[in-house]
Amino acid sequence: MAKLSNTFEGGSTGVGITTGNSGGTSGDAWSLVNLDSNTVEYDTARAAHGTVSARIATGATAGMPYLSWTSGISGTTLYARAYLYLTANPGSNLNAVRLMSGSTIVATVRINSTGKVGLLYASGSLTATSTASVPLNAWFRLELKAVASTTAGSVECRCYLGSPDATSATETLQGTGLNTGTNTAMDRVRVGLLTSTTSYSINVDDVAWGDTDWIGPATAGGSSTPLTLASSTWTAQALQRMKVRALGTATGTSAAQALARAKRQMLNPSASSEAAQALAGRKSQALGVAGAAGEARTLGSAKAWPLAPVSVTEQARSLGSAKSRPLAAAQAAGSAQAFTGRKVSPLVPAGASETAEQLTARGALGPASESDTSRPLAGVKTQLLALAAAVETAVPLTGRRTLALGPAHEAGTVLALAARKAKPLTLAAETAMAQPFASAYAGPDGDDIDVTVGAPFSRWAAALGAPHDSGWEVDAPW
Known part of the structure; x- marks a missing residue:
């Protein structure tokens, strides 16, 4: 597949076009610029693209x-394409596009004095004429195909007279089974004023020809038609303007090759390696599985690596950030073992002891052995006490502890009770006179009090003959 094209974008207005200045940004340089004592120049007054x-x-x-x-x-x-711009129809038939084999004419497209498009083969035989006329003061596109043969030759012209970049032709002209004048391969194309004329001009743009298929419309910045595959190269080739060219597949390499801008090249998978390889930019490479190791290894950013289980050990080992490792059960011990951090180990019950053993915070205690004396407990620890043995005297209890007492033996005398303690008394024996109870004071002589008794009121007072206002001194009963 081969194709040549030229957009004229590399020239400056008014400058004559030559074989030397027509390449570069414009595209493929012309092989021949035939002036014939007239003008072929770059023009910015109008352009198709x-x-x-x-x-x-x-x-x-x-x-x-x-x-x-x-x-x-x-x-x-072969195929050819040209965008044309006319300000007036020619005064007579004007040949504009031609395919040739050496000096032999194979196919020609012409425009007549009424603007109709004519299709000719060989030295000038007309095979078809359009019904529509080319537009004036506007761009239109003509595409030509020719098959060189003296017996089975053919010519075809597709006319795009409405929208120059349309994909459907306004009109198609063709002729088949023709003697196009030669069986020899065509090797040249001409565009311009191919008929001798005076005082006439046309503009041409985005000219192209190829040997594979119809060229098609040009884009806003150049040709969009297929290009031949570039030969394989390790260096990215800059493409001018908006042309696109397919590149051959690069040969495989284990090293990533930098690609310029929007070009892409597939890479072979890199060889497996036990060491993580730094990857540049947005390239990714799969890593082989690391060998098992008994110790955790630091992994670089965004890499993940499974570790083999660590060996069992009786000692707790500190683990780095985000790592976790199961520990074997601790050995049973009769004493509580301190644990650091958040490790927990179950303890066996403490052995029985006749004396209370002090335990650290949150330790569980076994039942205390029975004792006749209460034992103080520190802090917030609590221990059940057996019932105290019954005694005849009240035993004070410290703090907020309470001890149940057995019933007191009956006694004929009132026994003093300590502050805030209460004890039920038996019924007092009957007596002929009221017995005072001790209070918080004593009489003036320290061992008795004087009591003045008023007039008798009850029967027992009257029987004694006590006057209403008489008083007598009595001894306290204690």
């Missing part, structure tokens, strides 16, 4: 100025 086109014009001197490629493509079937 971009900002520059080619102006081909004659003056008072008749001539046939044109542009031509005479090498680079050869075949018995």
Whole structure:
């Protein structure tokens, strides 16, 4: 597949087009610029795409100025494309696009004085004429196909007279089974004023030809038609403007190759390695599985690596951030073992002891042995006490502890009770006189009190003959 194209974007307005200045940004340089004493120049007054086109014009001197490629493509079937701009119809038939084999004409597209498009083969035989006319003061596109053969030759022209970048032709002209004048491969194309004329001009833009298929419309910045595959190269080749070219597949390599801008190249998988390899940018590479190790290894950023289970050990080992490791059960011990951090180990019950053993905070105690004396307990620890043995005297209890007492033996005398303690008394024996109870004071002589008794009221007072206002001194009963 081969194709040549030129957009004229590399030239400056008014500058004559030459084989030396027509390449570069414009595309493929022309093989021939035929001035014929007339004008072939860059023009920015109008352009089909971009900002520059080619102006081909004659003056008072008749001539046939044109542009031509005479090498680079050869075949018995070729295709050509040209965008044309006319300000007026020609005064007579004007040949504009032509495919040739050496000096032999194979196919020609012409425009007549009414703007109709004519399709010719060989030396000038007309095979078809369009019903529509080309637009004036507007761009239109013509595409030409020719098959060189003296017996089975053919010519075809697709006319895009409405929208120049349309994908459907306004009209198609064709002829088949023709003698196109030669069986030899075509090797050149011409665009311009291919008929001798005076005082006439046309503009051409985005000219292309190839040997594979119809060229198709150009894009806003150049040709969008298929390009030949570039030869494989390790260096990315810059593509001008908006042209796109497919690249051959690069040969495999284990090293990542930098690709410029929007180009992409597939890479072979890299060889497995036990060491993590730094990857640049957004490239990714799979790593082989690391060998099992008894110790945790630090992994670099964003890498993950499974570790083999660690060996069992009787000692707790500190683990780094985000690592966790199961520990074997601790050995049973009769004494509580301190644990650091958040480790927990179950303890066996403490052995029985006749004396209470002090335990650290939160330790569980076995039942205390029975004792006749209460034992103080520190802090918030609590221990059940057996009932105290019954005694005849109240035993004080410290703090807020309470001890149940057995019933007191009956006694004929009242026994003093300590503050806030209460004890039930038996019924007092009957007596003929009221017995005072001790209070918080004594009489003036320290061992008795004087009591004045008023007039008798009850029967027992009257029987004694006690007067209402008489008083007598009595001894306390204690």
